[in-house]
Amino acid sequence: MSGNRPDVVVVGSVNADLRIEVDMLPRPGETIHGGSPLWLGGGKGANQAVALARLGRSVALVGAVGSDQVSAGLARQLAAEGVNIDRLATVEGPAGQAVVFVDPSGENSIVVSPGANGAVHPDLVRRAHDELAGAKVVLAQLEIPVDAVLAAASATRGTFVLNPAPAVPLPPELLRRVDVLVPNRGELAQLCAAQPPATVDEVAALARRLPCAAVVVTLGGDGALVVAGDTVRHLEPPAVTAVDTTGAGDCFCGALADALADGHPLVDAAAFAVRAAALSVTVPGAQASMPTREQVLVLPAPADRHPEDRMEVPHDAR
Template sequence: MTGYQPDVIVVGSVNADLRIEVDMLPRPGETIHGGSPAWLSGGKGANQAIALARLGRAVALVGAVGSDQVSADLARQLAAEGVDTGRLATVDGPAGQAVVFVDPSGENSIVVSPGANAAVRPELVRRAHAELAGAKVVLAQLEIPVDAVLAAASATRGTFVLNPAPALPLPPELLRRVDVLVPNRGELAQLCTAALPVTVDEVAALARTLPCAAVVVTLGGDGALVVEGDTVRHLTPPAVTAVDTTGAGDCFCGALADALADGRPLVDAAAFAVRAAALSVTAAGAQASMPTREQVLALTAPTDRHAEDRMGVPK
């Protein structure tokens, strides 16, 4: 990556996903039958980087893969999608892996084994210090060690976006460095050690307790809620038929980072991300379902009309 400065840098995980379709998600102690397994490229970091690349954004990924053939295939897939892998380290051992169960409604349940992602430590992140400092947006998640995420936040001079997934207790030092936090409803509740918020008002009240500059809470089929200063804006998604929700949150984060890199106000950026995420659930798989910019702009959405007007999005 020497001499090249991407607009957005993603600091995060790379996984091989084993996807199995099931009639219903398993409950504790329950054994169920599933369909034929399918191996797919995944990991929140990789998914978000590919979401950005599909939108035409110059993006690099800071992370790690293993020394096995699966890892080589994952790195090759990222490069084929247009993601700069110059800061993707290779470490001994297997790649990260995830088992993804998907029910007929498109809802999913996921178990992740970190593999090489556990090797993404602060010293590895610091090797990309110059690129992190020069990026318009740095985007991270929590499938890598928290101290590596803090190192990325510390190096960022542009906008630092954190998707706190999977939810973990986070040090106040990290939260204070976050410009835009993007949890879902459950992750927000865990971060705030509170009951799961049900209403939009409850979501907004919890978001205001966090020491971040702004919070964008993804609400699944209900869209997203932007909480920034005195602004609270609920953005509803277009009507789509969900096939697989795997990767929808990653698509949202990638599209949000893309719009923020263009200098869009946060509400406008979130409205764009709501559209992109809605499109992503209409196809199976995480990375395979990431839409292009043309597809997102062509989608008519009943989100926030004022935001649409400022975005110049066709109605």
């Protein structure tokens, strides 16, 4: 990789998103009419890398695109955002693709076809060993094969953050290597083989069942819950008008990684991420909605249920 090593390395997916506005999200067996289709850059890895770059963070993306013109455009778009793509491989076939339906309230349903993301194998990740080992934070998701995520975790010497989306069964070896796990309610429930939690207390109880050092559960319009040991912190977001929630979770993960790279305590990092994610839902699209640092800092801080309690990021000895 040319130049200085990045503060944050994102290991994950790159997609071409087809966004369609609908009056209501389709139910099984139902055909509905949608608005004009709009092609946008997406993929959880790419979205999180763009979120970091928009915040001014030095960031590199480890992943893969295809050999088609769509893939070439996605790579150019990432580079234009300031993401280092030296470790973005090109493989035969199409790019990953996602179809995103968005209803008038901003809620979405997404179907993903892996494409080139399925070719992100452990050997590809290991080629970026020096960057992974030198990064302050490594951030991964699950739109690439799990064994590639494990390879990234094994190479990490800083803080390893995993966004377990979409939720799939994870080997205990991987979970034990996670410093900060960032699921939403549904993903948390699937990881714990439980019913989706209805209350903050139920979220905390499920989070404690996981062997990770710390868990930050994104709660949509209810903000986020930080759980580490006996400490539970509920951070409520500032009031905003949601236009499109696509990419909000990715914005949260990127902003969390950004703040952790600066050495902020986990609760403070999560509070910054809550503000960034709240701002992102006010703009349509995923990557297009990622805010700058200046935009985030003008928002009021989220309400903190336990302001007297501060904790550092737990970090297990590897």
